[in-house]
Amino acid sequence: MITLADCRALDAADPLAALRAAFVPGTPGTLYFDGNSIGAMPAGAPARMAQALEVEWAVQRRRAWHLADWLDAPQRIGAAMAPLLGAPPEDVIAADNTTLNLHKLLAYGLQLAASEPDSERRRFIVYEPEGFPTDAHVVQGVVRHSGGRWAERRIHSPDELAGALRDDVAMVMLAHVDYRSSWRWPMAATTAAAHAVGSRVLWDCSHSAGAVPVPLADSRTDFAVACSYKYLSAGPGAPALAYIRRDLQNRDWPALPGWLGHADRMNFRGEYEPAAGPLSLITGTMPVLQNAVMECAARVWAGVAPAALHARHRSLSTTLATLMDEQCASLGVRLLSPADYAHRGGHLAFACPGGGPTCEALLESGVVTSFRQPDVIRFGLAPATVAHVELWEAVQRLKAILSEERWRAPRFQEVSV
Numbered sequence: 085m086i087t088l089a090d091c092r093a094l095d096a097a098d099p100l101a102a103l104r105a106a107f108v109p110g111t112p113g114t115l116y117f118d119g120n121s122i123g124a125m126p127a128g129a130p131a132r133m134a135q136a137l138e139v140e141w142a143v144q145r146r147r148a149w150h151l152a153d154w155l156d157a158p159q160r161i162g163a164a165m166a167p168l169l170g171a172p173p174e175d176v177i178a179a180d181n182t183t184l185n186l187h188k189l190l191a192y193g194l195q196l197a198a199s200e201p202d203s204e205r206r207r208f209i210v211y212e213p214e215g216f217p218t219d220a221h222v223v224q225g226v227v228r229h230s231g232g233r234w235a236e237r238r239i240h241s242p243d244e245l246a247g248a249l250r251d252d253v254a255m256v257m258l259a260h261v262d263y264r265s266s267w268r269w270p271m272a273a274t275t276a277a278a279h280a281v282g283s284r285v286l287w288d289c290s291h292s293a294g295a296v297p298v299p300l301a302d303s304r305t306d307f308a309v310a311c312s313y314k315y316l317s318a319g320p321g322a323p324a325l326a327y328i329r330r331d332l333q334n335r336d337w338p339a340l341p342g343w344l345g346h347a348d349r350m351n352f353r354g355e356y357e358p359a360a361g362p363l364s365l366i367t368g369t370m371p372v373l374q375n376a377v378m379e380c381a382a383r384v385w386a387g388v389a390p391a392a393l394h395a396r397h398r399s400l401s402t403t404l405a406t407l408m409d410e411q412c413a414s415l416g417v418r419l420l421s422p423a424d425y426a427h428r429g430g431h432l433a434f435a436c437p438g439g440g441p442t443c444e445a446l447l448e449s450g451v452v453t454s455f456r457q458p459d460v461i462r463f464g465l466a467p468a469t470v471a472h473v474e475l476w477e478a479v480q481r482l483k484a485i486l487s488e489e490r491w492r493a494p495r496f497q498e499v500s501v
């Protein structure tokens with residue numbers, strides 16, 4: 085049995101304990117498990133935003149492009165966050181949102197496939213239609229606008245991937261971690277299987293980046309995107325991270341050419357020529373204010389060893405799974421995420437009696453989680469900010485709600501979380 089003393093001991097021995105102070109704690113007494121949605125705010129963000137508004141915009145105006153180096157923020161941020169993606173610094177950039185980057189990289193990968201000797205045969209994009217909606221919509225949109233050139237091949241469970249991988253596949257696009265169950269694909273083995281049939285792979289790492297290892301370089305992943313406002317704490321609406329493996333860069337134009345992704349961007353040339361590397365993924369003017377706060381997060385991550393962060397996540401995830409099993413299984417709570425940590429992403433999903441109303445009752449008791457139909461409660465485990473004692477406390481509060489059937493109260497029946 086895991087005790088409160090065990091949780092305290094785990095926190096006391098934590099080499100990353102000081103990292104919590106790099107983030108704003110939020111409402112006192114509230115336990116946040118929604119880092120899988122919006123991560124904690126870096127402590128330096130308010131001052132940095134004030135400076136961006138009051139000095140750079142109000143006073144420096146256009147000159148701030150140079151004085152505050154607004155222009156190169158996408159590369160600086162990408163480089164600082166790249167270690168958390170297991171990627172070389174030059175191969176990652178912060179741009180647009182996850183959806184747009186998925187579009188750009190899927191289209192780029194297809195363009196490469198279309199220009200290769202066996203291109204006639206390669207028509208299919210393998211993906212999960214029941215995955216996160218935006219991933220599915222990107223594939224469906226690209227197919228729809230391709231004039232019949234590309235076609236979908238759907239898989240409905242990981243077991244179906246092997247059968248879908250044939251020599252007519254041009255691209256495989258998958259979410260590294262499922263947003264509901266937290267199932268994590270084995271990135272290296274899956275990428276290797278796709279490569280074996282001559283396909284390339286685009287990973288959406290939104291629910292893994294900043295929580296669990298994302299071995300982009302080691303797995304020889306071709307393309308990847310990661311949402312930054314979840315575990316990476318870059319701020320609501322922050323740009324996403326985009327990665328292109330080095331040897332796949334500079335082979336063709338990006339799918340959305342724009343003036344700031346031009347090789348000679350300040351000389352206003354009419355003929356497009358892509359900038360080198362992932363810089364060509366920049367389309368037009370970047371979100372300067374958003375980048376200012378995103379860079380606060382980037383500075384925090386630049387000082388964190390990824391292995392230490394991942395070890396902490398592993399400890400949190402295994403502790404919560406065990407605590408729930410020991411204390412709430414008899415009340416009907418069941419782990420829906422994989423039992424094997426190697427197959428789990430950033431959050432843990434539990435089937436929980438009461439579902440949405442239980443999630444509401446947790447919220448009233450100061451425990452912030454998220455609900456997914458029909459009865460799934462997700463605990464996002466942001467490794468930089470969640471403590472083991474908070475897991476203990478959250479499980480006690482859930483236990484009380486379930487054993488007293490408090491979730492049945494009428495005020496919890498309208499679900500907001």
Ligand SMILES: Cc1ncc(COP(=O)(O)O)c(C=O)c1O
Nearest residue numbers: 181182183216259263288290311
């Ligand atoms: C798997 C996945 N991809 C992408 C996104 C978000 O995409 P965007 O940044 O375009 O809103 C989310 C958001 O929750 C997600 O869970």
